[in-house]
Amino acid sequence: xxxxxxxxxxxxxxxxxxxxxxxxxxxxxTKATNVAATKKVSGTTRSRxxxxxxxxxxxANPEELKALMLSCERFLNGHGRRSVDTHLAQxxxxxxxxxxxxxxxxxxxxxxxxxxxxxxxxxxEVSGTMAQQAALRVHADRRVTRSVVFHPACHLDIYEERAYxxxxxxVGVTPTSMMSPLTSxxxxxxxxxxAALVVELPQRELGGTLPTWDDLVDQVAWAHERGAAAHxxxxxxxxxxxxxxxxxxxxxxDVVSLFDTAYVSFYKGLGGISGxxxxxxxxxxxxxxxxxxxxxxxxxxxxxxxxSSLSVLRQRKDNFAAYxxxxxxxxxxxxxxxxxxxxxxxxxxxxMHWRVTGEREQVLERMRALARDDKVWMxxxxxxxxxxxxxxxxxxxxxxxxDFSPQExxxxxxKIVAP
Numbered sequence: 001x002x003x004x005x006x007x008x009x010x011x012x013x014x015x016x017x018x019x020x021x022x023x024x025x026x027x028x029x030t031k032a033t034n035v036a037a038t039k040k041v042s043g044t045t046r047s048r049x050x051x052x053x054x055x056x057x058x059x060a061n062p063e064e065l066k067a068l069m070l071s072c073e074r075f076l077n078g079h080g081r082r083s084v085d086t087h088l089a090q091x092x093x094x095x096x097x098x099x100x101x102x103x104x105x106x107x108x109x110x111x112x113x114x115x116x117x118x119x120x121x122x123x124x125e126v127s128g129t130m131a132q133q134a135a136l137r138v139h140a141d142r143r144v145t146r147s148v149v150f151h152p153a154c155h156l157d158i159y160e161e162r163a164y165x166x167x168x169x170x171v172g173v174t175p176t177s178m179m180s181p182l183t184s185x186x187x188x189x190x191x192x193x194x195a196a197l198v199v200e201l202p203q204r205e206l207g208g209t210l211p212t213w214d215d216l217v218d219q220v221a222w223a224h225e226r227g228a229a230a231h232x233x234x235x236x237x238x239x240x241x242x243x244x245x246x247x248x249x250x251x252x253x254d255v256v257s258l259f260d261t262a263y264v265s266f267y268k269g270l271g272g273i274s275g276x277x278x279x280x281x282x283x284x285x286x287x288x289x290x291x292x293x294x295x296x297x298x299x300x301x302x303x304x305x306x307x308s309s310l311s312v313l314r315q316r317k318d319n320f321a322a323y324x325x326x327x328x329x330x331x332x333x334x335x336x337x338x339x340x341x342x343x344x345x346x347x348x349x350x351x352m353h354w355r356v357t358g359e360r361e362q363v364l365e366r367m368r369a370l371a372r373d374d375k376v377w378m379x380x381x382x383x384x385x386x387x388x389x390x391x392x393x394x395x396x397x398x399x400x401x402x403d404f405s406p407q408e409x410x411x412x413x414x415k416i417v418a419p
Contacts, residue, residue: 060364065380068368072377076409079271080400081377087273090308097303101292106306110277112313117262118253119279123288124306126297128235128265128276129160132198134291135261135278137168139229140195149173149190149223150198151182153205155233170195181209184218197223200233201240201255205384207343207353207394210240213248220258232262235276239269239349242321260284266309269350269396270316275305316399323350323397326406330397333406339417343392350397353383356417357390366416376412 075081098104106124114122125131133156140146148164150156152174156164164170173194176186181203199219202208211219223230232255234240241252256262261280266272278288292298327347334342341355356363360382367378382391404412 060361060368065368068371069377069380071375072371073375074403075377075400076395076404076412077377077379078269078396078398078400080398082271087308090272090311091304092307092311095303095307097301098306100298100300101289101302104306105303105310109306109310109313112310113264113277114279116252116317117256117264117279119256119262119281121282121285122277122279123285123292124302124309125276125278125292126274126299126302126305128155128263129163130292130295130297131263131276131278131288132156132231132233133160133164133168134288134295135231135263135280135284136164136170136196136198137291138284138287139231139260140168140170142229143193143195143227145193145195147171147173147192147194148196148198149175149187149194149228151176151200151203151205152178153203154198154200155204155235156198179206181206181211182219183211184215184222187219187222194223194226194228196229196231198231198233199259200235201237202243202349202351204236204351204394207392208236208239208347208349208351209344210243210348213244213250216255217258229260230258232256232259234262235265236269236349236351237262237264238317239320239324239351242324243348245321266312269320269398270309270312271398272312273305273308275302275309277309319399320350323402326350326402327352327397329406330401330409333410334413337410337414337417338419340413352395354393354395354413355386355390356382356393358417359389360385360391363391363416366418370412370415374412378412378416 069081072081096104096108098106101124110122110124114120123131125134136148136156140148146169148170150172154172154174156162157172157174164172173190173192175189176182180186182199187197197219199211199216201216202210220230234256237252237255241255244250244252244255256279261278261284263276263278265276267274278285280288289298324347327350331342331345331347331352334340339357343353343355364379364381370376370378379393383394384392386392
């Protein structure tokens with residue numbers, strides 16, 4: 001069993017696995033010509049790479065796709081094209097430098113994040129992968145079990161080469177199916193002692209799905225009643241916060257207060273260069289600082305990433321309610337289009353997945369035609385490939401999207417999904 005990744009099922013324990021190749025990486029091939037690297041998860045091929053040059057269309061290789069994107073004047077998704085000049089502009093010239101993470105803008109960012117999230121302390125990390133593994137290691141070391149409960153589409157399990165197993169000897173327990181959100185009812189199926197529960201808000205692989213406030217409270221209570229820690233994977237917590245404000249009258253600090261530790265990212269929805277913070281009590285944060293050093297994350301100068309993070313936090317943290325409202329208006333405008341499904345419906349955050357039915361290369365070529373003719377960039381490739389004629393595109397509303405009306409987006413999408 002140690003050499004086989006178990007099938008996702010109710011209360012499935014994932015024991016540390018042996019290397020699948022000389023480099024320790026698991027590789028699965030696919031027939032889709034636009035996919036360079038894929039991973040099979042519960043019958044879904046998840047595409048995370050750029051298009052390969054084997055595509056029959058002249059604009060399908062990476063360099064030509066990049067040139068096509070650069071020729072565009074408008075961008076549908078998120079905050080638009082990332083560029084060196086926009087990222088450098090996020091670093092004020094009067095930024096105070098840190099030394100190995102001490103002082104300067106790093107300390108300023110940590111203090112501001114801890115206050116904003118209502119936490120005792122915060123630690124800046126250059127990588128969320130590093131930060132969350134360390135947090136779970138700390139929680140497990142304080143308990144007698146190495147089992148950690150998470151959704152089967154958890155980032156820890158599918159995008160980090162299962163480092164939680166290899167480096168920290170943790171065992172994953174997945175009590176629900178791949179395409180179903182984690183609920184308190186699912187947790188009742190876990191019959192073994194656990195060290196920690198990981199809750200992702202929102203669940204990216206499900207298009208940004210969120211539990212209700214009451215069920216979220218019940219999930220955390222389930223962990224605490226069993227002596228386990230509750231850790232929040234809040235990579236997109238800024239995006240999720242308006243949902244709880246709108247549906248339950250709860251602030252982002254109220255959400256974080258339920259958990260023992262919480263991780264938040266600065267480069268995803270906020271659009272910074274890179275970096276994140278973990279918040280918690282002072283003792284836990286002090287211990288996490290040791291693991292930051294052990295993971296090689298205590299860089300001599302972390303100030304460029306911290307300065308960018310602080311800039312985008314101040315710039316965009318209060319914009320997600322407007323982004324979310326625009327997302328719901330867009331989803332409403334897209335109703336009735338054939339060959340298109342919105343996940344979830346209605347959107348619960350500013351993100352959603354568009355499930356498009358149709359010949360993949362035809363769909364992508366129509367997007368490239370819009371880029372050439374209308375100078376509007378949509379997507380380079382599907383986020384997930386679910387079958388020969390089914391693919392999902394991840395759509396995030398950000399600054400760039402706000403320049404498009406819902407009707408204008410419907411008109412664009414209608415050209416993509418037309419029979």
